[in-house]
Amino acid sequence: MAADVDVRGITKAYGDVLAVDGVDLTVPDGSFFTLLGPSGSGKTTTLRVIAGFERPDAGSVSLGGEDITFAPPYSRDVNTVFQDYALFPHMTVTENVGYGLRVKGVGRAERDAAVKDVLATVGLAEYGGRKPVQLSGGQRQRVALARSIVNRPKVLLLDEPLGALDLKLRQQMQTFLKSLQRDLGMTFVYVTHDQEEALTMSDQVAVFNNGKIEQIGTPKEIYERPRTEFVADFVGTTNLVERDGCRYSVRPERIEFAEAGEPGTIDDVIFVGAFTRYLVATDRGERLTVVSQNDGARLAPGARVYLGWGEDDAVPMIGSRQEQQEG
Ligand code: ADP
């Protein structure tokens, strides 16, 4: 049976803090599924419920159709990688990676073969004999990763695994993790508060706010068709405009300087290399961000302009009047 992870109606409170409030999600087998949201929005708690480290107050978790809500963590075909991965300092890389297998009583020859194989997978074939202190941060994180996939779990849970790495290394590891997931065909449930990371790596993203999921979709859906102001604002940059009593999100790159349209004045021009960001004060009193590819056109602060966007580029926000009428 396909190893879909199915989370239904999960609720979890700590005292009077409702950490997770009725979360539903389905992670398809073999997919890269990201829980995205600001700090404190309930991502880690959801992941810990899937891992079995927390018992939900209500709701259920199943894996491949089997209810595992109250199964102990070690009996689930699931491993977890944390940001502050703890390697045993006195053990070599090979010993660290093989530790879990040794505890399970896997024999030496089989263990060594599995460790060798997985170290090659994470690009550390030559590093088996080193101790953790002899490795860089990125290499240590790959050892932690190797340790968590050596027993081939169906599902890998990753809680902000790259949070401690600097930008360059983080980007390398993003590419690496994504191709690893694809090559192994493993299911990844990935937690991050970094919207760019979520968009570039995921098959699907669930956007968390205040213990609830506001939207689940592909990166393209989340970015191009955000359903709520929170999603529109948290994922990328947007303009929230009001027209005829309805609120809309319009992405900065969807707004064009036109012959006619919304009149305004350029307030600020920010050169960003491949593109330029303009802040425009419209005559009706909005302040809109417009992003244009650098095509040599020069607009200076104070210039009068007209802004235009397509009907489809204005995405109605849930809760605003028109949406309620439609619904
Ligand atoms: P995230 O991972 O999105 O930052 P968490 O799931 O860690 O969010 O936390 C959600 C909310 O639950 C936060 O308000 C957090 O303070 C609270 N919380 C999480 N774990 C505990 C705990 N063990 N005890 C008390 N409150 C907790």
Ligand code: MG
């Ligand atoms: Mg967290």
